[in-house]
Amino acid sequence: MTELARPKIHQKSSAKNRYKLAADNGWAQRFQLVIDDFTQGAKLYRLIWSLAFSDIKLRYRGSLIGPFWLTISTAIQIGAMSFLYADLLQTNIHTYIPFLTVSLILWGYLSSIINDGCTCFSAHDALIKGTRMPFVVHVVRSVIRNTIILMHNVIVIVVVFVLMDVHPSLYMLAAIPGFLLWLVDGVAISIFLGILCARFRDIPQIIAAIIQVAFFVTPIMWQVATLKGHPGTENIILYNPFVYILGIVRNPILNEPLDIVFITKALIISAVVILVSLFSFARLRGRIAFWV
Amino acid sequence: MTYLEASGISIDFPLYHAESRSLKKALLGKVSSRFSVDQKSRPVVQALRDISFSLKSGDRLGLIGSNGSGKTTLLRALSGIYQPTAGTLSMEGKLISLLDPGQGMNKELTGRENIRLRSYYLGLSKAKSQAFEADVIDFTDLKEFLDIPVRNYSSGMVVRLAFGMATAFPPEILLMDEWILAGxxxxxxxxxxxxEGMVQHADILVLASHSPSILAEWTNRLIWLDGGRIVADGAPMEVFKSYLPRHDFEELLRARS
Structure with a gap:
């Protein structure tokens, strides 16, 4: 047996281990705490990654093909819906199936980021109350977990594109900056909803209901072209923030145009989300541990 | 220089009843509160009131008090988990808090996976995390249990794992709640x-417990909390003299001698 009283490694203390936490006193301190939260969270990237990864791994522990069930269930859902809705909406199946596949998968990603964001703090109350950890860890964990799921579903998109003879183009790469914006938005909205839902336990249900309605009023199962001329459609498109957010990633993948007005609207929506989230995080960060 | 200082820390705990936590209550409450005097008249528990003390290297502080006296809340505040409602916490030194045995552990993951997660949390390099893992495995003595999920562990095993992980790299400040007794x-x-090895390295220990014998043995300073306030602060035996019933105190004296 080795000597227990004197463990082998001793870490030297340094000034960076200095820590001070005072009662809430104004915005300067609040934003300083937010900055600290982000910088310390960034240092824990390995922890965040393995927490997100273990979430997926645990869900499928003991399963033969593991997370590829995600791929299969998405493929089945899309396969079943494609033919029905292509017929129902009387559209060309060769353009409709790729459209539906990309739309459903991207929407699934957005909606589960929002729904998981609601519980990103309250689901980890033991961790929050047990140890001092940057709150952003829980938020990014939720976003990364959903991104890993998305990566499994991308396989379905690739297979559908091959089957439907959709040729890849360089323009598709324009989806990348849009996707990076999604990641930032995802973190922002999760922070905001996570705080809100920790305080008010009814909000997750309300959000889930809103997302469900948004699914139907956003062109996911139907294309704008199919409903051209239908009264009311234009307003649904014009005032629906999800149209722009979804579009900045979906349009390049489907080889549809992205104009500057469209991009600007997506950026404005993102800016609002980020600002609201940042201010509420600064204001309420100290209360989260009491609420979860 | 390692130190831990609490100056005038107060914590108000918001009280949310199952109903008052709901959105409906809050919205309706806002409407009706226009008629009330104070909009901020939220129900709170005064969990801690004006707690001040200062610890330096070599101090081993015990916290004693009845259930609900604020021991755990104070440990959480000292860990930096709860932002105080008033006052300031300041410290220097690597702090680890052992508040709840299962804390920071994922019960579905195996012991080994939890050890790895912890080394990521500590931000260790590859070589150091191997040393960390070896040290924890050696200390906990869990053997074949290391590869089964933590939810199958006995409570004593969970404690061993939690304690091993918390002290593998000796923290400079260690905060512990009473569950250590589960071993x-x-x-x-x-x-x-x-x-003891830790404290010899001139470090700080804060231990909350209900057990006089453990506190008498492990600590060299004792704070008696009641209703979130400090009632007494001094050498363990002095505080015990007024805290414990006479009979129990004599028994403790006899056991110590």
Whole structure:
């Protein structure tokens, strides 16, 4: 047996281990705490990654093909819906199936980021109350977990594109900056909803209901072209923030145009989300541990 | 220089009843509160009131008090988990808090996976995390249990794992709640040896417990909390003299001699 009283490694203390936490006193301190939260969270990237990864791994522990069930269930859902809705909406199946596949998968990603964001703090109350950890860890964990799921579903998109003879183009790469914006938005909205839902336990249900309605009023199962001329459609498109957010990633993948007005609207929506989230995080960060 | 200082820390705990936590209540409450005097008249528990003390290297502080006196809340505040409602916490030194045995552990993951997660949390390099893992495995003595999910562990095993992970790299400040008592006698001896080693390195220990004998043995300063306030602060035996019923105190004296 080795000597227990004197463990082998001793870490030297340094000034960076200095820590001070005072009662809430104004915005300067609040934003300083937010900055600290982000910088310390960034240092824990390995922890965040393995927490997100273990979430997926645990869900499928003991399963033969593991997370590829995600791929299969998405493929089945899309396969079943494609033919029905292509017929129902009387559209060309060769353009409709790729459209539906990309739309459903991207929407699934957005909606589960929002729904998981609601519980990103309250689901980890033991961790929050047990140890001092940057709150952003829980938020990014939720976003990364959903991104890993998305990566499994991308396989379905690739297979559908091959089957439907959709040729890849360089323009598709324009989806990348849009996707990076999604990641930032995802973190922002999760922070905001996570705080809100920790305080008010009814909000997750309300959000889930809103997302469900948004699914139907956003062109996911139907294309704008199919409903051209239908009264009311234009307003649904014009005032629906999800149209722009979804579009900045979906349009390049489907080889549809992205104009500057469209991009600007997506950026404005993102800016609002980020600002609201940042201010509420600064204001309420100290209360989260009491609420979860 | 390692130190831990609480100056005038107060914590108000918001009280949310199952109903008052709901959105409906809050919205309706806002409407009706226009008629009330104070909009901020939210129900709170005064969990801690004006707690001040200062610890330096070598101090081993015990916290004693009845259930609900604020021991755990104080440990959480000292860990930096709860932002105080008033006052300031300041410290220097690597702090680890052992508040709840399962804390920071994912019960579905195996012991080994939890150890790895912890080394990521500590931000260790590859070589260091291997040393960390080896040290925890050696200390916890869990053997084949390391590869099964933590939810199948006995409570004593969970304690061993949690304690091993918390002290593998000796923290400069260690905060512990009373669940350490869940270990068996052999583990207690091991744990004590480890904490003693830590304290010899001029570190700080804060231990909350209901057990006078453990506190008398492990600490050299005792704070008696009641209703979130400090009632007494001094050498353990002095505080015990007023805290314990006469009979129990004499028994403790006899056991100590």
């Amino acid at each position: 068996d006698a052999a583990f207690m001896a091991k744990a004590k040896k480890r904490v």
